[in-house]
Amino acid sequence: MLIVSTLEELHSARLLLDGPTGFVPTMGYLHEGHVSLARRAREECKSVIVSIFVNPTQFGPSEDLSKYPRNLERDLALLEAAGADLVWTPTPEVMYPPGFSSWVEVEGLTKPLEGAARPGHFRGVTTVVAKLFNAVQPQRAYFGQKDAQQAAVIRKMTRDLNFPIEVIVCPTVRETDGLAMSSRNSYLSPEERQAATILFRALTAAKAAYERGERDAESLRQVMAATLASEPRAQMQYVSVADYDTLEELQTVTGRTLLSMAVYLGKTRLIDNFVLG
Numbered sequence: 217m218l219i220v221s222t223l224e225e226l227h228s229a230r231l232l233l234d235g236p237t238g239f240v241p242t243m244g245y246l247h248e249g250h251v252s253l254a255r256r257a258r259e260e261c262k263s264v265i266v267s268i269f270v271n272p273t274q275f276g277p278s279e280d281l282s283k284y285p286r287n288l289e290r291d292l293a294l295l296e297a298a299g300a301d302l303v304w305t306p307t308p309e310v311m312y313p314p315g316f317s318s319w320v321e322v323e324g325l326t327k328p329l330e331g332a333a334r335p336g337h338f339r340g341v342t343t344v345v346a347k348l349f350n351a352v353q354p355q356r357a358y359f360g361q362k363d364a365q366q367a368a369v370i371r372k373m374t375r376d377l378n379f380p381i382e383v384i385v386c387p388t389v390r391e392t393d394g395l396a397m398s399s400r401n402s403y404l405s406p407e408e409r410q411a412a413t414i415l416f417r418a419l420t421a422a423k424a425a426y427e428r429g430e431r432d433a434e435s436l437r438q439v440m441a442a443t444l445a446s447e448p449r450a451q452m453q454y455v456s457v458a459d460y461d462t463l464e465e466l467q468t469v470t471g472r473t474l475l476s477m478a479v480y481l482g483k484t485r486l487i488d489n490f491v492l493g
Contacts, residue, residue, distance in 0.1 A: 241345060249398075261355070270284050320346045395415070414444055414446070422440045426492050453478040455475075
């Protein structure tokens with residue numbers, strides 16, 4: 217496995233790799249969810265490239281950029297075991313050179329949910345992913361379902377900008393008690409970690425109501441909100457029952473539907489989702 221940091225090194229190494237090439241963009245501090253994406257790419261592609269870059273432009277002024285967990289040595293060991301061929305670890309100066317002033321924005325899909333809760337977040341995400349796509353030139357790119365809105369936004373950007381890349385969204389990987397794996401789980405105290413299973417339980421309760429025949433979207437939102445309210449350590453930011461593709465809030469569940477939520481456990485903000493239909 218080759219490790220490079222500059223654009224020039226990346227381009228030289230990229231020329232030596234056979235296609236199709238699978239790409240997994242990450243911010244590091246990898247867990248089994250990230251590793252599962254690299255394994256999937258390994259199964260489906262001749263070559264696998266992974267980037268590790270904590271992107272400053274997707275963090276708000278009050279968010280945790282400086283505290284975001286990092287462990288490059290461990291990340292590289294996990295990626296080598298997963299079969300990655302090339303790991304690119306650019307610096308902020310490589311990605312955002314002095315005078316940088318060009319941005320990629322996807323309208324519509326970025327307004328609700330995470331976009332409303334984290335203004336400017338998706339402009340940072342789409343800009344960095346567009347830059348990563350341009351630099352790596354993969355045929356396939358792999359993302360996790362846990363960040364469902366991010367995946368939808370990147371699919372839209374890829375179509376709109378004619379990137380010749382297939383965006384593949386892989387299932388959320390969970391702990392044995394249902395908690396979605398996330399780098400931010402490391403922030404949780406033992407008590408908060410135990411309480412954090414409430415997200416999975418709230419989604420499960422809404423899914424069970426759906427499977428019993430409930431199709432009123434507001435009723436499903438109320439099921440999730442009531443379940444979250446049963447955990448004193450959990451502070452709900454939003455719950456949503458939205459169209460899977462447009463992310464518009466629904467009145468009635470008919471087709472493919474995204475149940476999603478954002479919840480604070482102490483100072484740690486967690487998101488999770490289920491797909492219905």
